[in-house]
Amino acid sequence: MEVFKKTNGLTDAPFHYCPGCTHGIIHRLVAEVLEELGVLDRSIAIASVGCSVFSYNYFNCDAIQAAHGRAPAVATGAKRSMPDNIVFTYQGDGDLAAIGTAETVHAAARNENITVIFVNNAIYGMTGGQMAPTSLPNQVTQTSPYGRDVTLVGYPIKVSEMLSQVEGATYIERVAVDNVKNIKNAKKAIKKAFQNQIDKKGFSLIEVLSTCPTNWGKSPKDSLLWLEENMKKNYPLGVFKDRTKGDE
Amino acid sequence: MAKVTFREERCKGCGLCEIACPKKIVVIAKDRINQKGYHPAIITDQDACIGCAFCATSCPDLVITVEK
Numbered sequence: 001m002e003v004f005k006k007t008n009g010l011t012d013a014p015f016h017y018c019p020g021c022t023h024g025i026i027h028r029l030v031a032e033v034l035e036e037l038g039v040l041d042r043s044i045a046i047a048s049v050g051c052s053v054f055s056y057n058y059f060n061c062d063a064i065q066a067a068h069g070r071a072p073a074v075a076t077g078a079k080r081s082m083p084d085n086i087v088f089t090y091q092g093d094g095d096l097a098a099i100g101t102a103e104t105v106h107a108a109a110r111n112e113n114i115t116v117i118f119v120n121n122a123i124y125g126m127t128g129g130q131m132a133p134t135s136l137p138n139q140v141t142q143t144s145p146y147g148r149d150v151t152l153v154g155y156p157i158k159v160s161e162m163l164s165q166v167e168g169a170t171y172i173e174r175v176a177v178d179n180v181k182n183i184k185n186a187k188k189a190i191k192k193a194f195q196n197q198i199d200k201k202g203f204s205l206i207e208v209l210s211t212c213p214t215n216w217g218k219s220p221k222d223s224l225l226w227l228e229e230n231m232k233k234n235y236p237l238g239v240f241k242d243r244t245k246g247d248e
Numbered sequence: 249m250a251k252v253t254f255r256e257e258r259c260k261g262c263g264l265c266e267i268a269c270p271k272k273i274v275v276i277a278k279d280r281i282n283q284k285g286y287h288p289a290i291i292t293d294q295d296a297c298i299g300c301a302f303c304a305t306s307c308p309d310l311v312i313t314v315e316k
């Protein structure tokens with residue numbers, strides 16, 4: 001009996017991600033959930049701009065590639081015109097929390113019935129490791145070589161905390177993929193976010209703390225430790241908003 | 249008995265499976281490289297495997313299949 005085999009929710013195309021980059025784990029979790037919920041044949045992925053720009057080659061469903069930051073707006077159009085389809089975005093922190101902040105906040109405010117997978121690796125990966133709005137205080141990046149100076153460039157944007165204050169939003173949770181236990185919890189959260197859409201409950205966003213070994217300048221193993229020690233202090237895990245309670 | 253197989257040509261040698269294995273039987277083969285140019289992960293003692301699939305769960309590149 002197979003205990004673990006590749007999900008049909010992914011194509012067989014090898015990922016282009018760097019060695020040890022946890023984008024691959026998050027892709028797999030989303031794909032497994034789509035397969036398990038039986039919605040693969042009616043799902044539409046909205047790919048964003050960032051390292052995951054080619055996610056449309058990997059998810060075994062239809063896909064649209066949105067302009068930088070605009071995935072929630074594209075998802076809104078797709079979902080409203082085809083309400084029986086399951087529509088989700090897959091976005092990095094540069095995409096969702098910088099150029100796409102407006103689209104994100106307003107999709108949440110409208111309680112669009114979409115699922116947002118938000119991969120927070122605290123840096124701009126694709127473009128070579130510049131500081132992101134989510135980079136930690138004192139974090140060294142290509143554009144903050146002496147560490148992020150909060151007196152000059154401000155503090156990190158905490159997307160889950162911020163969106164938990166948006167009245168419309170239905171479900172907001174932050175998870176991580178740095179060990180087996182957390183990977184399992186992350187999958188549960190992602191499943192909940194898709195189930196909410198199936199049940200027409202509205203806007204669900206799962207923030208996933210992820211690594212970028214290449215631009216963090218760390219080995220894949222040390223990157224997991226850095227996530228554990230530094231990212232979780234700034235970005236605590238947990239459910240930040242849940243308006244589905246009570247209707248169950 | 250549990251059996252772990254690797255699609256070795258896809259492995260990027262990142263070692264995340266190695267740190268996940270509770271039995272410490274997954275290691276990076278330093279003595280050879282795969283088609284991609286990475287040292288691939290291998291299992292050193294198939295008989296000691298408990299089929300927990302922690303290795304496969306931690307692999308970002310869908311290299312590992314676990315059977316029991």
Ligand SMILES: Cc1ncc(C[n+]2csc(CCOP(=O)(O)OP(=O)(O)O)c2C)c(N)n1
Binds near residue numbers: 068091126
């Ligand atoms: C309109 C526009 N502005 C800027 C860029 C350059 N750009 C490409 S990806 C990216 C940010 C990527 O970072 P993130 O969203 O965190 O994803 P990651 O690569 O880290 O997964 C930027 C600024 C672009 N492609 N288009």
Ligand code: SF4
Binds near residue numbers: 017018021211212
């Ligand atoms: S640059 Fe960073 S986020 Fe992009 S694939 Fe490489 S490790 Fe992953």
Ligand code: SF4
Binds near residue numbers: 270302
């Ligand atoms: S299935 Fe478990 S025991 Fe077997 S190699 Fe993988 S992690 Fe180790």
Ligand code: SF4
Binds near residue numbers: 020260265289311312
């Ligand atoms: S986690 Fe996957 S890609 Fe990384 S070394 Fe192990 S088998 Fe290879």
